[in-house]
Amino acid sequence: MIMTSHVSSMKNNGNLKIHRAGWIIIDAHTIIDNGYIEVENGKINGVYKGRPKQKYFDHGPGVLMPPLVNAHLHLELSALKNMVPFNKKFRSWVQSLLEKRSALKEIDLIAAARKEARTLVQQGNLYIADISTLGIGQAILNGININGILFNEYLGSDTSLLFTQKTDTLSTSLAGHAPHSTSPSLLQWLKKESYAAQLPFSIHVAESDDETQFINDKKGSWADFLASRRIDFSSWDIGNKTPVAYIHKLGILGPSTLAVHMLNVSDKDIQIIANTKTKVCLCPRSNFNLHDKLPDIDALLKHSIAPALGTDSLASCDTLNILDEMEFIKKRYPNISDETLFCMGTLNGAKALGLDHLTGTLSQGKKAHFIYRSTNATNKKHLIERIVTNE
Numbered sequence: 101m102i103m104t105s106h107v108s109s110m111k112n113n114g115n116l117k118i119h120r121a122g123w124i125i126i127d128a129h130t131i132i133d134n135g136y137i138e139v140e141n142g143k144i145n146g147v148y149k150g151r152p153k154q155k156y157f158d159h160g161p162g163v164l165m166p167p168l169v170n171a172h173l174h175l176e177l178s179a180l181k182n183m184v185p186f187n188k189k190f191r192s193w194v195q196s197l198l199e200k201r202s203a204l205k206e207i208d209l210i211a212a213a214r215k216e217a218r219t220l221v222q223q224g225n226l227y228i229a230d231i232s233t234l235g236i237g238q239a240i241l242n243g244i245n246i247n248g249i250l251f252n253e254y255l256g257s258d259t260s261l262l263f264t265q266k267t268d269t270l271s272t273s274l275a276g277h278a279p280h281s282t283s284p285s286l287l288q289w290l291k292k293e294s295y296a297a298q299l300p301f302s303i304h305v306a307e308s309d310d311e312t313q314f315i316n317d318k319k320g321s322w323a324d325f326l327a328s329r330r331i332d333f334s335s336w337d338i339g340n341k342t343p344v345a346y347i348h349k350l351g352i353l354g355p356s357t358l359a360v361h362m363l364n365v366s367d368k369d370i371q372i373i374a375n376t377k378t379k380v381c382l383c384p385r386s387n388f389n390l391h392d393k394l395p396d397i398d399a400l401l402k403h404s405i406a407p408a409l410g411t412d413s414l415a416s417c418d419t420l421n422i423l424d425e426m427e428f429i430k431k432r433y434p435n436i437s438d439e440t441l442f443c444m445g446t447l448n449g450a451k452a453l454g455l456d457h458l459t460g461t462l463s464q465g466k467k468a469h470f471i472y473r474s475t476n477a478t479n480k481k482h483l484i485e486r487i488v489t490n491e
């Protein structure tokens with residue numbers, strides 16, 4: 101049994117610090133047994149084999165590895181854990197989620213979310229992409245030592261409170277909810293603003309059958325749902341398209357766009373994502389719970405797309421830990437190698453959020469953010485396998 105027993109997050113202090121462990125995973129393909137990491141001013145100076153000559157902190161016989169990256173979650177829905185049934189149609193799930201959420205007080209949403217954010221850090225998920233629709237994201241993450249991107253998400257055609265901020269720790273960017281719930285002009289505006297701030301833009305895309313039908317013919321239960329929420333879609337230029345082809349036509353795909361889900365996609369859609377170098381984040385457990393379907397990861401990999409992983413919210417998934425997502429994928433996708441899966445939970449997430457110059461591997465010059473897990477692995481292959489199976 102492997103357990104996360106220590107998380108290291110060095111602060112800038114100007115001193116040289118040495119961290120030793122039985123194993124060090126620099127990246128999925130570069131592993132050192134019996135080595136140490138030299139850290140200066142909060143950055144990695146280098147990783148070396150053997151015993152250090154200087155004074156060092158010995159983490160133990162386990163492994164020091166890059167932090168986990170949860171590239172898509174909604175902390176503000178944490179209070180809804182076990183409150184929204186998964187086994188209904190997607191639209192019923194959305195309806196139930198909105199009702200239950202509005203019955204909760206903001207203070208309770210924030211308290212439940214802060215508890216989950218602290219758990220994420222303890223589990224080694226030191227980087228996140230948190231989606232906030234209620235404008236409480238900052239209140240949730242205030243004072244919590246976590247990194248990544250807080251995405252303020254927009255639905256309909258509301259443009260109030262547009263705000264971006266780029267930092268080396270937790271940046272604030274913008275997200276469009278989805279092709280079927282956010283107006284085309286607002287999606288374009290959000291993309292433009294986040295691009296100008298050199299920050300990623302996030303959007304749920306190709307998740308549900310309702311979405312696919314609505315984008316294709318402007319009809320169906322989603323059209324009724326929008327009408328009931330008084331969202332006027334009469335001017336939206338949809339019809340005869342897949343969700344991916346539609347947002348491609350809007351010009352919002354590209355290397356700094358993160359397409360989340362990619363569940364209902366054609367080969368042509370995958371080709372569009374590959375050609376535009378759009379980043380992809382997958383949430384297979386949430387997809388399985390809500391839609392009884394899994395993304396075609398093998399097809400994405402075949403097109404040289406390097407998917408990141410997210411959990412979505414606790415309203416559609418049991419935990420926010422990326423190790424649990426990796427374990428789930430390991431069981432259901434026998435063709436995916438352990439090394440590829442390890443990259444999905446670490447480096448691919450860093451790339452998806454435009455943070456791979458700071459984290460994703462334990463390479464020289466990156467932030468001294470790493471996690472320690474105990475292990476009884478006897479060789480490198482075994483080591484990676486034990487991590488992705490969450491043992």
Ligand SMILES: [Zn+2]
Pocket residue numbers: 172173174231304412413
């Ligand atoms: Zn989501």
